[in-house]
Each structure stands twice: as structure tokens, then as C-alpha cells.
Amino acid sequence: MISKNQLKLLRALGQKKQRKAHGLFLVEGEKNVLELVTSPLLVKQIFATSDFLENHEKELSQFDCIEASLDELTKASSLVSNNAAVAVVEIPKTEAPCAQGLMIALDGVSDPGNLGTIIRISDWYGIKHIIASSDCADPYNPKTIRATMGSFGRVQVSLVDLPSYLASAKIPVYGAFLEGESVHKTEFSPQGILLMGSESHGVREEAARFVTNKITIPAFGGAESLNVAMATGIILDNLRRQHS
Amino acid sequence: MISKNQLKLLRALGQKKQRKAHGLFLVEGEKNVLELVTSPLLVKQIFATSDFLENHEKELSQFDCIEASLDELTKASSLVSNNAAVAVVEIPKTEAPCAQGLMIALDGVSDPGNLGTIIRISDWYGIKHIIASSDCADPYNPKTIRATMGSFGRVQVSLVDLPSYLASAKIPVYGAFLEGESVHKTEFSPQGILLMGSESHGVREEAARFVTNKITIPAFGGAESLNVAMATGIILDNLRRQHS
Missing domain, CATH: 3.40.1280.10 (SPOUT methyltransferase, trefoil knot domain)
Known part of the structure; x- marks a missing residue:
């Protein structure tokens, strides 16, 4: 279940000002969330349906996962269609690279x-x-x-x-x-x-x-x-x- | 002004079944409507703001134009943002061409x-x-x-x-x-x-x-x-x- 505070955070991260204040952003949708498994980005939490969590149990074992219904997830996300997974991820602190390549x-x-x-x-x-x-x-x-x-x-x-x-x-x-x-x-x-x-x-x-x-x-x-x-x-x- | 019947038609043409039944489709947005001036497509009517009609008086003189407010046009169209012009156009009856070029x-x-x-x-x-x-x-x-x-x-x-x-x-x-x-x-x-x-x-x-x-x-x-x-x-x- 998504708690009230969690829902508040998820909603807030739809806004640029709030993303900056929290240093966090949202990754929505199954494909995008699964990309996090092999990415160097720091994942704070993943909210997903029980089906999604079961199907990807092994890959997701490294993450803090919270089960939620499709209804809750759709409410929490900015995606219009069904959304089986949403992740809260840290915005990386990186400098612009030198001009090369x-x-x-x-x-x-x-x-x-x-x-x-x-x-x-x-x-x-x-x-x-x-x-x-x-x-x-x-x-x-x-x-x-x-x-x-x-x-x-x-x-x-x-x-x-x-x-x-x-x-x-x-x-x-x-x-x-x-x-x-x-x-x-x-x-x-x-x-x-x-x-x-x-x-x-x-x-x-x-x-x-x-x-x-x-x-x-x-x-x-x-x-x-x-x-x-x-x-x-x-x-x-x-x-x-x-x-x- | 857009009459009730005209509004009904404009709205209906958002649906495929109705486009087929009427043999008509909608062209929305200023740029798209102006493209009709040089196209061989048959234009039934253009609904547009007085500004749009004045600015393009010469090009549009060949068409049946009806003045409408931006509010009316936005209500009539499927575009979310402001829409200064909507045209009702005949679906051309063309056969698929032979495979060449x-x-x-x-x-x-x-x-x-x-x-x-x-x-x-x-x-x-x-x-x-x-x-x-x-x-x-x-x-x-x-x-x-x-x-x-x-x-x-x-x-x-x-x-x-x-x-x-x-x-x-x-x-x-x-x-x-x-x-x-x-x-x-x-x-x-x-x-x-x-x-x-x-x-x-x-x-x-x-x-x-x-x-x-x-x-x-x-x-x-x-x-x-x-x-x-x-x-x-x-x-x-x-x-x-x-x-x-």
C-alpha cells in the first residue's frame, strides 16, 4: 500500500521545484523501472503491483519495493494508462563533461x-x-x-x-x-x-x-x-x- | 458564429464512423488550414477567428468562411490549445496507386x-x-x-x-x-x-x-x-x- 505521505511525495515529484528540493525524480512504467536494475542510478523506492514484483523478484531483490494496487499506482503517477511500477530515484550529482568524442x-x-x-x-x-x-x-x-x-x-x-x-x-x-x-x-x-x-x-x-x-x-x-x-x-x- | 448543427458536425467528425458516414474530415490549426489553399482537397467550410480571416483574406477568398470566437473554436475542436481555425474537408475518393517509384x-x-x-x-x-x-x-x-x-x-x-x-x-x-x-x-x-x-x-x-x-x-x-x-x-x- 502507498501511504499518504508517500503519495504526497510521488505527486510532488511531478513538479520541477519539488524535484529540485528533494533531489529526487520519478521513473514510471515497467520498462523504465526495469532499466534501473542495470543502471548506476540510486533507487530510493519502487512501488509496483504484486504481479510485477513476483515476475521480477530476482532483479528487484536489491531494491526497497512496496506493493501497491494498479489503482493506487495510476493515481500516484502522471501516466494516463495503467502503470504497474513507479520508482523514486536520486537525481545524480554530475558535472558537465569536457567537450570530447x-x-x-x-x-x-x-x-x-x-x-x-x-x-x-x-x-x-x-x-x-x-x-x-x-x-x-x-x-x-x-x-x-x-x-x-x-x-x-x-x-x-x-x-x-x-x-x-x-x-x-x-x-x-x-x-x-x-x-x-x-x-x-x-x-x-x-x-x-x-x-x-x-x-x-x-x-x-x-x-x-x-x-x-x-x-x-x-x-x-x-x-x-x-x-x-x-x-x-x-x-x-x-x-x-x-x-x- | 458556429450554429448548433455545425458544432454537432464538427464534434461528430472526431469519430471515425462519422467521418466515414459524412465523407468529411477536420483540418485543425492555422498552419494546417492554410495548407488547404494550395492543396487539391475540396474544402466545405472554414471556421476561424476574425483575426485569422482578416490576415489571410486573399488566400481564403475562394472558401466558404464562417467567423467564430476562439472560445467557440476551442470547444469545437479536438486540439487542447487555442485553435484559430478549423476546416471541414471532403475525404478524397482515390484508389491505391500501382506500385512504382x-x-x-x-x-x-x-x-x-x-x-x-x-x-x-x-x-x-x-x-x-x-x-x-x-x-x-x-x-x-x-x-x-x-x-x-x-x-x-x-x-x-x-x-x-x-x-x-x-x-x-x-x-x-x-x-x-x-x-x-x-x-x-x-x-x-x-x-x-x-x-x-x-x-x-x-x-x-x-x-x-x-x-x-x-x-x-x-x-x-x-x-x-x-x-x-x-x-x-x-x-x-x-x-x-x-x-x-
Whole structure:
């Protein structure tokens, strides 16, 4: 059973201010919760149905698990559909990494679903670090976590002062612009930062100053734009085709 | 003002059965409604705010326009946020085209948001025809239309008996499978059908029988799967790199 205080905490963690105050975030959904088994993240508690706990008894033995009904869990979670498991997890205290290898930088990507999808596609292409401007979506928003489909544990997102970060980077910065060079023809360096802007504003001037190579996805039809997560995936695929 | 009967119709068109009965569908949102100006689709009526009608007086002069308040429009539409324009449009009576050129085939892609995103990315890459199994999402669902971001007028989606369609196709069928050949190495033919399955079931056996080339997107990290729309975009990009 979920106690009143526990329910209060679970509900509170839906809000950014409360996540910051508690240093905790929510991981919702069976697949996402099971990802915690192999992740280095510190799990405080897992609330789950008896079925879920029985089916995964061995993997979950290391955790503090509390049995709850599907009804209770659905009430406690921000997911609309049935939710057999919710975990309360510590927000890791990590510094933004130095600019090296292949990385992604996001400028003003404020939609948590888009950020989560970018985390998922980054994980697919083996990118471990995302640097995000401080006005990007919260990487610990339940909607972000949900959209990562379990990839949240393998990709680190650091909110930073993006222009300063890019200013000190010593590797190429590939910025996505409509007028850039086709990614089908770009010769990518084995190290670099892929800088993506939001759909509505693109890469803003303060960050654009540090772009060393402007790139674009060639269009062949009538659509005017691509979703930022889709564009990130397509550019990463072109990058990995050259440097795997 | 939107009359009671008009409101009833607008609401009814949120349901598939009613769309079929009336032969009509809804186009919601400013960008999508403006796409109708240059599309061959038959517009019955446009309901919009006075601001929207004034700002686009010239383009909209060919249409039967009815002024309505933002409040009325929001009540009438399925969009959660403000909605300055809604159009009622005839569902075109078109036959599924013969298999030629570059096409997409979808097997059991039941999420309207995914279908809409696939329509948008198809439009970006200049694909004009999508063949979909009859259990795919309705291409005229308001959620589908919304996710196309205006591309609904340039890409035709035909719901068909997919196995029969593929059986009679005389061009290669590229099927996305986890165990396929990397799209970075595949030599695509200038004509072909890209066959995508749903995230949960993949391409089902009845359709998979007609695949001539199994292809896959190479993975470099920990993510187990990609969203079907994302995967479609990445494969189309690889295809267009060879055949533009």
C-alpha cells in the first residue's frame, strides 16, 4: 500500500521545484523501472503491483519495493494508462563533461517529449552526453523520462550556460541550419558537437557564433521543417555512417 | 458564429464512423488550414477567428468562411490549445496507386501521431504514396492530421489489404527487421517499397513473405528499439542519399 505521505511525495515529484528540493525524480512504467536494475542510478523506492514484483523478484531483490494496487499506482503517477511500477530515484550529482568524442548540444529545446526522444536516439547511436541550454526541458520531467523508453540511465544530460560551454570547446561544432551543407556530403570529424535548435527558433545567435560547420538535411518534397528529434536522429545516422 | 448543427458536425467528425458516414474530415490549426489553399482537397467550410480571416483574406477568398470566437473554436475542436481555425474537408475518393517509384508501406502502425509524423517525413523526402494495412491508424483522424504539420495534402495514404498489394508489386520490397542488412551498406534500387512494421509487432508474417531485402538501422549504443516514425525517417534519408 502507498501511504499518504508517500503519495504526497510521488505527486510532488511531478513538479520541477519539488524535484529540485528533494533531489529526487520519478521513473514510471515497467520498462523504465526495469532499466534501473542495470543502471548506476540510486533507487530510493519502487512501488509496483504484486504481479510485477513476483515476475521480477530476482532483479528487484536489491531494491526497497512496496506493493501497491494498479489503482493506487495510476493515481500516484502522471501516466494516463495503467502503470504497474513507479520508482523514486536520486537525481545524480554530475558535472558537465569536457567537450570530447561525439556529443549533442541543444539550444532551447523546451518540449520534454522531444528531449526524451533525443535521449533515446542518442542512446541508439552510442552518444553518452547531451549538453543543454538552461531553458531546455527538464531531463527529470516524468514526460522526458517516459519518452526515453529506458535510455535515461545511459545518457547524461547537463543543463549549462550553452554559449560559455561552446566557447571553451576545442572540437568542431556542427550546427543544424536550413542553409547549411548537406549531411550527405559533409565530412564529419571523429570528434564533434552536434548543435540543434528548437523547431520554432532554430539555433539562437548567442550559440550560433560558435558553430564551425553549418549542416542541413536535404529536402526533396514539400514539408517545410522537421521535428527536432527526427532531425537529430537523421544527422546522427549520417555521422555514425562515417565514424562508428 | 458556429450554429448548433455545425458544432454537432464538427464534434461528430472526431469519430471515425462519422467521418466515414459524412465523407468529411477536420483540418485543425492555422498552419494546417492554410495548407488547404494550395492543396487539391475540396474544402466545405472554414471556421476561424476574425483575426485569422482578416490576415489571410486573399488566400481564403475562394472558401466558404464562417467567423467564430476562439472560445467557440476551442470547444469545437479536438486540439487542447487555442485553435484559430478549423476546416471541414471532403475525404478524397482515390484508389491505391500501382506500385512504382519510391513508396512506403505500413503494417499495423496504429498510433495516429506516428502515422502523421510518417506522413510529414515522407513529404520531406518527396514520397507521395503510403500504402497502409487496414488496421493502421485512420489517416483522417484529427491527431494524424495535426501531426502531419501541413503535409497531409501532399501525401496520399491508402488503406489496403497489404499482403495482396505486396504480392502484386513488381518492385523490390525493403522490409525493416532487426536482423536485416545495415542501411549504410544497402544498395537501394531507384524504385522500391519501404515496408515498416509497428514498434510492438514488427512486420507481421503475412506481409514479411513479400520482402525482397531485409534492412536495418545499425545500433551503436544501448537502446533496444526506435520509434517507427524515427526509423522511417532515417531509412528514407539513406535511400535518398543514393536516389534523389
